[in-house]
Amino acid sequence: MTLAPVLGHETARARLWGALERGSLHHALLLEGPRGVGKRLVALRLAMAANCTSELPWSQRPCGSCGPCRQIAAGTHPDVIVMEPDTTRAARTIPVEAVREVIRQSQYHRYAAAHRFVIVDPAEAMQEPAANALLKTLEEPPAGTGFLVISHNAKALLPTILSRCQRIRMGAVPVTDIEGWLGPLFPESEPAECAVAARLSLGCPGRAHGWMTDDGLGARRDLRQGLLQVLRAPLGDIYSYTGKLTSGGRQSWIVGVQRLLEILEDLLRDAAIVGAGSDLPLLNGDDEDQVRRWAERLWPEGLARCAEAVQECRDDLEVYVSGKTALDALLCTVRRELAGG
Numbered sequence: 001m002t003l004a005p006v007l008g009h010e011t012a013r014a015r016l017w018g019a020l021e022r023g024s025l026h027h028a029l030l031l032e033g034p035r036g037v038g039k040r041l042v043a044l045r046l047a048m049a050a051n052c053t054s055e056l057p058w059s060q061r062p063c064g065s066c067g068p069c070r071q072i073a074a075g076t077h078p079d080v081i082v083m084e085p086d087t088t089r090a091a092r093t094i095p096v097e098a099v100r101e102v103i104r105q106s107q108y109h110r111y112a113a114a115h116r117f118v119i120v121d122p123a124e125a126m127q128e129p130a131a132n133a134l135l136k137t138l139e140e141p142p143a144g145t146g147f148l149v150i151s152h153n154a155k156a157l158l159p160t161i162l163s164r165c166q167r168i169r170m171g172a173v174p175v176t177d178i179e180g181w182l183g184p185l186f187p188e189s190e191p192a193e194c195a196v197a198a199r200l201s202l203g204c205p206g207r208a209h210g211w212m213t214d215d216g217l218g219a220r221r222d223l224r225q226g227l228l229q230v231l232r233a234p235l236g237d238i239y240s241y242t243g244k245l246t247s248g249g250r251q252s253w254i255v256g257v258q259r260l261l262e263i264l265e266d267l268l269r270d271a272a273i274v275g276a277g278s279d280l281p282l283l284n285g286d287d288e289d290q291v292r293r294w295a296e297r298l299w300p301e302g303l304a305r306c307a308e309a310v311q312e313c314r315d316d317l318e319v320y321v322s323g324k325t326a327l328d329a330l331l332c333t334v335r336r337e338l339a340g341g
């Protein structure tokens with residue numbers, strides 16, 4: 001089995017693999033960075049490398065073909081435990097019972113692995129009782145057990161969690177690397193499409209991949225059009241728009257809503273670029289008039305308030321039952337700011 005390449009994060013990986021080789025890997029690592037940048041992939045590769053039984057030098061592990069490597073890749077390794085929100089439940093939280101269960105499991109004798117890992121993805125899905133239940137184990141895990149804590153928004157974590165972890169920051173992957181990676185993955189697509197998706201991803205391969213799949217970039221344009229229209233329409237239109245966006249079970253709408261948030265963030269980013277008089281390339285260069293209008297209306301305080309509202313909406317979507325409520329609040333804020341407060 002050949003493992004897919006890990007894009008970027010050379011500094012973070014050198015640090016982690018170096019510690020692994022020296023036997024000094026911290027028992028609680030916090031991998032932080034934007035959504036889709038590759039945090040979970042690096043966490044899994046680290047767990048694989050630690051358990052890989054090949055003779056390869058440390059820097060070249062994992063091999064991808066030995067027993068433990070295959071088991072971890074398949075998600076069937078008994079000593080690599082992933083704690084994540086239950087996708088079948090409306091609230092995307094990691095409940096306190098799940099944390100207690102993982103703590104109980106981590107007390108057992110390890111099956112075969114030299115290193116047991118508990119991956120928490122993402123940490124912000126633990127509300128206070130769950131986070132508190134984890135604290136003691138995070139500070140003093142059972143021998144041979146390490147925690148790989150993932151966060152898209154470390155600011156939202158409890159200080160008591162942060163202080164127990166060694167923080168590993170994972171920044172944007174170069175856009176050209178992402179473009180080169182997309183090409184062979186989507187051989188049917190035009191190279192220009194890969195270039196646009198890579199640029200839109202802001203250095204997050206997972207996001208770029210998302211833009212290339214499903215209806216991809218055409219759907220993005222339609223979604224942006226709909227969003228811009230509703231923000232100009234009478235207030236009541238927002239409520240019917242969000243109702244349509246979030247109808248049915250969470251599974252059926254969450255991806256679309258996350259896309260919408262990315263589109264909104266891209267527009268805010270572009271407006272900030274124009275507002276600041278920078279000549280960085282725009283993600284919405286095909287609708288520059290719109291971006292200029294946003295910059296005129298929002299730069300600079302309105303942009304900050306809108307960006308904050310997007311983050312709040314994301315946080316709410318992780319935990320709230322009603323996606324509609326979270327979206328209503330966000331779009332009303334953006335509409336009000338565009339209308340001049």
Ligand SMILES: [Zn+2]
Pocket residue numbers: 051052053054062063064065066067068069
């Ligand atoms: Zn291996």
